[in-house]
Amino acid sequence: MSRCYRAVLAPLATLMLLVGCAAVGPDYVAPSLPATQLPARFDELPAGLGPGSVEARWWGAFDEPALTGLVQRALAANHDIAIAAVRLEEARAMLRESRQGFLPRGGPALSYENRRWSEVQTPAGQSRQNETYRGAVDASWEIDLFGRVRRSVEAARAQAGSREALLRGVQASVAAEVAATWFELRGIEAELAVAADTRQSQRDSLSMVERQVNAGAATEFDRLRAEALLRSVEVSVPELERRRDASVNALAILLGEPPQRFTPPAAEPGEQALALRTIAVGEPTALLWRRSDIAAAERALAAATAQIGVETAGLYPEVQGSIGVVTGSLDGMSGASALSSFIGPMIRWSLLDTGRVRARIAASEARAREALIVYDQTVLRALQETDDAFKAHGAASNTLRLRLLESAANGEAARLARARFSEGEGVYLDVLEAERADYASRRALTAARTRQRLAVVGIYKALGGGWEVCAQARQPCDGASL
Incomplete structure (x- = not known):
């Protein structure tokens, strides 16, 4: 190797040894929240809630095979999940691209030229036809002295982590939406059943009043009141049917199916239970990893912190290494005497752009502070949503208990x-009032039962559960296929 090469390789080797130096910019440290913001445990839990690990496959607690099947179908075919999965693929591809910054760039370059010279241009005794081959192989890479590439990889990795957390959030949200829509559909169908039963009862009552009128024991006024009550029950049916159809369509979209071809599965008859069983709600600290929005906010903060280092590297020289071999003819490719080569570093330092770089650093620092505030706010909202869900469950359970007593009393009063x-x-006015109260309390009981089940779904949604099942082997959770 010539002395020229040694003169170039010596400083280049020195620069390569410096690659292991610490990258510029702040190193990311996961945020810690004050104890006043994140309590050690959930206090004053309503009846039906208790400590313990949150159940991942929480929809199985309802013991409804139809619901379990719907959730599984939605996780495998929902379009929102598919969109989030594709965005995660994009982020992972960008991460792979960032890692390529450590590797050389370049490659072979070949050219061929076939030229016919004029007689004036052609030297005596040489052919006018001339073929020229040129070939070169070159490679260049950035010597990451100040960590620009490393910080870029850190930022891309954090962005991919944020997209993964968002995918988990969509999976959990879709599972909760399927359950909520299913219970709303069942509640509407129960109201329709109450309306059908009451309508038949009112028809029987109207027939009885008509017989009483014919026998002289009742008046035409009584008959009109009985008919009015029957019509008031019938008029509620079209709106209930519209709501039922809307719930079926919403369920179809969640399952990634056309509403026109979707038929919901048959459900088992509803039960009168006040609650499913004791729901384990875990500890507040578990929200930090279970809630996907918190995980996504934390990863966004990590990405914003790494981006400060990327921008800070702009204040320092950019050092690149390069190496190449060039030949001027096809024959020269096999002859070392005809080859020319080069190797050496190149230093680029944009001193005149310092003001712009510092402005970008200030902007990235502001975005990092914003990301930290967003993370803090996300944790607080998670605590708020969880507490609201607990209280909603307690209120719904108490309301259902009272509605059961009310409905039983009104039903017995109407019978008497x-x-x-x-x-x-x-x-007959007593009969009308009793039957009207009975119908209203039966519908209210059905609505209270639906709200109680929706409150349970709300707890699991607030706790962020459900996505864990997608981490299991052979669990289809990537949404609609292309």
């Missing part, structure tokens, strides 16, 4: 009122 009137005791 009809029996008394059929035996010639009392007035």
Whole structure:
């Protein structure tokens, strides 16, 4: 090797040894929250809630095979999940691209020229036809002295982590939306069943009043009131059917299917249970890793912190190494005497751009501070949503318990009122009032049961559970396929 090469390689080797130096910019440290913001445990839990690990496959707690099947279908075919999965693929591809910054760039370059010279241009005794081959192989790479490439990789890795957390969030949200829509659909169908049962009861009542009118034991006014009550029940059916159809369509979209071809599965008859069983809610600290929005905010903060280092590297020289071999003819490719080569570093330092670089550093620092505030706010909102869900569950359970008592009392009162009137005791106004109250309380009971189940879904959604099942082997959770 010539002395020229040695003169170039010596400083280049020195620069390569410096690659292991610390990268410029701040090193990321995961944020820690004050104890006042993140309590050690959930206090004053309503009845039905308790400590313990949160169940990942929480929809199985309802013991409804139809619901379990719908959630599994949605995780495998939902379009929102597919969009989030593709965005994660994009982020991972960008991470792979960032890692390429450590590797050389360049490659071979070949050219061929076939030229015919004029007689004037052609020297005596030489051919006018001339073929020229040129070839070169070159490679260049950035010597990452100040960590620009390393910080870029850190930022890309954090962005990929944020996209992964967002995918988990969509999976958990879709599971909760499927459960909520399913229970709303079941609640509407239960209201329709109440309306159908009450309508038949009112028809029987109207027939009884008509017989009483013919027998002279009742008046036309009583018959009109009975018919009005029947029509008031019937008029509620079209709106309930519209809501049912809207819920079916919403469920179809969640499952990635056309509404026109979707038929919901049949459900088992509803039960009168006040609660499923004791729900384990875990500890507040578990929200930091289970809630996908918190994880995504933390990864966004890490990416913003790494970006400060990327911008700070602009204040320092950019050092590149390069190496190449060039030949001027095809024959020269096999002859070392015809080859020319080069090797050496190149230093680029944009001293005149210092003001712009510092402005970009200040902007990246501001974005990092914003990301930290967003993270803090996300944790606080998670605590708020969790507490709201706990209280909503307690209120819904108490309301359901009272609605059961109310419905039982109104149902018995309506039965007694009809029996008394059929035996010639009392007035029909008592029957009308009792039946109207019975119908209203039965519908209210159905709505209360639906709200109680939606409150349970709200707890699991606030706790951020559900996505863990997608981490299991052979679990299809990537959404709709292309």
